[in-house]
Amino acid sequence: MTMPLEGIKILDLSRLAPGPYCTMLLGDMGADVLLIEEAGTPSGRRAAQAAAADDPNAARRAAANSSLGRNKRSIRLNLKSDEAREVFYKLADEADVVLEGFRPGVVKRLGVDYETLSVRNPRIVYCSLSGFGQDGPYSQRVGHDINYISIGGALGMIGSQGKGGKPAIPVNIIADYAGGGLMAAFAILCALQGRERTGRGQNVDIAMSDGVMSLIASMAGMHFASGSEIEPGESMLNGLVPHYNVYECSDGRWFSVGALEPWFYANLCTVMGREDFIEHQSMEDPAKRDEIAAHFTAQFKTKTADEWFAILNEVDVCAAPVLTLSEAFEDPHNIARKMVVEVDTPDGMVKQVGIAPKLSETPGQVRHAAPTSGQDTDDVLSELGFDAATIAQYRANDVVA
Numbered sequence: 056m057t058m059p060l061e062g063i064k065i066l067d068l069s070r071l072a073p074g075p076y077c078t079m080l081l082g083d084m085g086a087d088v089l090l091i092e093e094a095g096t097p098s099g100r101r102a103a104q105a106a107a108a109d110d111p112n113a114a115r116r117a118a119a120n121s122s123l124g125r126n127k128r129s130i131r132l133n134l135k136s137d138e139a140r141e142v143f144y145k146l147a148d149e150a151d152v153v154l155e156g157f158r159p160g161v162v163k164r165l166g167v168d169y170e171t172l173s174v175r176n177p178r179i180v181y182c183s184l185s186g187f188g189q190d191g192p193y194s195q196r197v198g199h200d201i202n203y204i205s206i207g208g209a210l211g212m213i214g215s216q217g218k219g220g221k222p223a224i225p226v227n228i229i230a231d232y233a234g235g236g237l238m239a240a241f242a243i244l245c246a247l248q249g250r251e252r253t254g255r256g257q258n259v260d261i262a263m264s265d266g267v268m269s270l271i272a273s274m275a276g277m278h279f280a281s282g283s284e285i286e287p288g289e290s291m292l293n294g295l296v297p298h299y300n301v302y303e304c305s306d307g308r309w310f311s312v313g314a315l316e317p318w319f320y321a322n323l324c325t326v327m328g329r330e331d332f333i334e335h336q337s338m339e340d341p342a343k344r345d346e347i348a349a350h351f352t353a354q355f356k357t358k359t360a361d362e363w364f365a366i367l368n369e370v371d372v373c374a375a376p377v378l379t380l381s382e383a384f385e386d387p388h389n390i391a392r393k394m395v396v397e398v399d400t401p402d403g404m405v406k407q408v409g410i411a412p413k414l415s416e417t418p419g420q421v422r423h424a425a426p427t428s429g430q431d432t433d434d435v436l437s438e439l440g441f442d443a444a445t446i447a448q449y450r451a452n453d454v455v456a
Contacts, residue, residue: 058085059417063247066091066146067127068167069156072227073235073263074184075123078154080240082126083410083419086152089435090124091143092428094456095133114427119400122407124425130436131429131456134165138454145439147172151256152180152243158197159189169258179256180246184239188262200227200263203234207267212274216288216295223287234266291315296338297348298323301377302355309377310360312351312367322370327354400424429456 063086067078082088118124132139147153153172155162162168162183169181186203187193193206201224204210209229214222239261246257268275274285288294298314314323317336324332329350338344355363360376367374378386384395384406394409398421410419432455436446449455 056420057417058420059414060084060086063087063152064150065089065152065154066143066150067154068162069154069184071156072123072231073239074154074156076232076236077182077184077239077243078127079123079125080236081152081243083421084412085417085419086126088127089146089431090127090129090426090428091134091146092129092131093133094131094139094429095135095453111427115401118425118427119398119402119405120407121425125398125407126422127426128431128435129426129428130432133453133455134167136452136454138449138452140166142436142439142441142455143167144172144175146435147179148176150176150179151247152182154182154184154239154243156184159183159185159194173256173258177255178250180243180250180259181256182239182243182246182259182261184235184261184263186263188265189260191262193264198263200230203230203263204267207234207264208271208275209267212271212285212287212290212293214287220287229270230263230267234270235261235263238263238266238269295344297344297351298336300348300351302352304355304360304363304376305357306359308360310355310363311375311377313373315373319372323367323372326366326370326372327351396421398424432456 060081063081065078065081065086065088067074067088068091069075069078078086078088132143134140134143147167153167153169155167163170169179169183172179172181183189185194186198187196187206201210204225207230210222210224213225214220239259242259242261246259250256277283278285285293291299294300298312298320301309301311304310312323314320320336321330321333324330327350329347332347332350335343335347338347358366364374364376376382383389389395392409392413394411396407396409397404398407401424405424407421410421412419433446436449436455441449446455
């Protein structure tokens, strides 16, 4: 089966979620992704992590269940070693893409930065994925998703209604996966397409805080036009209005309603037994808005989430139960869309999340499970022309593992 990114070679130096998610997306579409993982005697903060990774059974089980590591190979290189850097340079000479997720400046100190590699391989696309980018006053600061969505303006819009309400933390989807990994995959593909036109690769600087701000483009437009802030729970799309909200049902489950358009809102009011609410969709009167919300709250508690799902979809209202992860993975629509797949691993079949983009002619594919760290070291070095004696010497000297 032909895949859209077949023949694209990617070296992945990243460690945390955004980078591995980026290369998972590209690997699912056929790219040859080689993880460049650490070798050498661990010290400091790495020591505790390495101790857990040295259990081969635990490492194998972790790899089997790692969606982010699937469709990849792994080699362990000690990039502080001259010999290991030479191995990396040989790999980069033949690569299309390098992805790194270190703090700005680290790859230059290691000698594997864009300037060094592009002299050897002018067609290389080099993506640096970091929290705050390669420049700017925050570039050297540490952070996680919660910090990037704070600086990017998203977290301040999510949470309880009213000024002073505590922001709600939306797990690490917005910055790590959307603003980081997904944005990086998009940018890498743009750079590869640009290379088709110019013949040269380029340096790609992805800041997760930038990605977050890009994701709130629509909200930013509203703010620039009016000058007003979007407070938690104080706008149409974050909890202010009763017809775009969530409600508890008789079975204790939550249910979402998104009846924004007038016809959907009218259908909702009819089902709720209050057609007199239809003329008040603008919600200009706070007292009326509270009355409508109270009525909807009481009505939703009269039936189960599944009952409301059937009723509201029959009359054409945007509505759905709020599913737990277990429920989402058992949902018939998600199963029909192949968003739950089974992957063959040394420990048997395991379930993983499926491939979201559905391409009719060159679809993506989960070809194999994630490797254990360094699983492919010998094979990769052999492909580069190193003989068994040299590989053994490199292992003995902690150049590779």
